Amino acid sequence: MSRSRLLEILGRRTSDEPEFEAAVLASDDPKLHAELARQQIVLGGALGNAINVIGPELVVLGGFLGTLLAWDAPALEAAVAARTLPVAWEGTRIRAAALRRDRLLIGAAELAFSQILRDPASFGSTPSMVE
Template sequence: MDGGVLEDEVNRARLVHAAGLVAPDDAQLAGALSASDDAIAEAGRQRRILAATLGNAVNVLNPSMIVLGGFLGSLRDVDRDAFDDEVRARALAASAENLELASAALGADRLLIGAADAAMQRLLADPLG
């Protein structure tokens, strides 16, 4: 990353373009990440940058878990073990030792579930309101 921000280097639009797709959903994009040389190369480039960034974040924040959703989860899922190993290799040993990495389980339903949760929070806070 030559002075850019993470969103410039690791982004869905670059993956979609490299895969030769127009408007894929997350499942279509995930399937396309290993379908062509361009998509494989772009996914690999983004995975390296993301792993380095997460390794740095682990060093600073020392989280016990990192959950990647959307296309970031798809990048991890190309080869979970290799990605997780790279993140841990870039983090300090003490921070990486108990670090758990995961891909979001909600998948394509994440936005609907989040919206429903927000509505339920209001209802639970004031049931008669």
């Protein structure tokens, strides 16, 4: 799977996630569609192996993998199901990460509040700078 290959077909050097997904979903380029289908098959094999071994109830796809799901969710699910043992696949759901484009902002906020998140009881126990 290669985001850069998809960008190349779209004629872009870079793109943020919302722009990338919008461009993929709006395109009617047969070359792009063939590459998306190929990447879904590759992802289906990787996910099928992981589901067979781990047996998760939920698989969350972030970044451009979420775009592969958004492009044709039934095709991706079929690619996964074809490579997964029925007993392991039963009840498994595949979803795009909810944070998607905000994941870096959330990570930065976590870093800024890491002390509070690590030890909530310590919050408020340090002297205030404004008195």
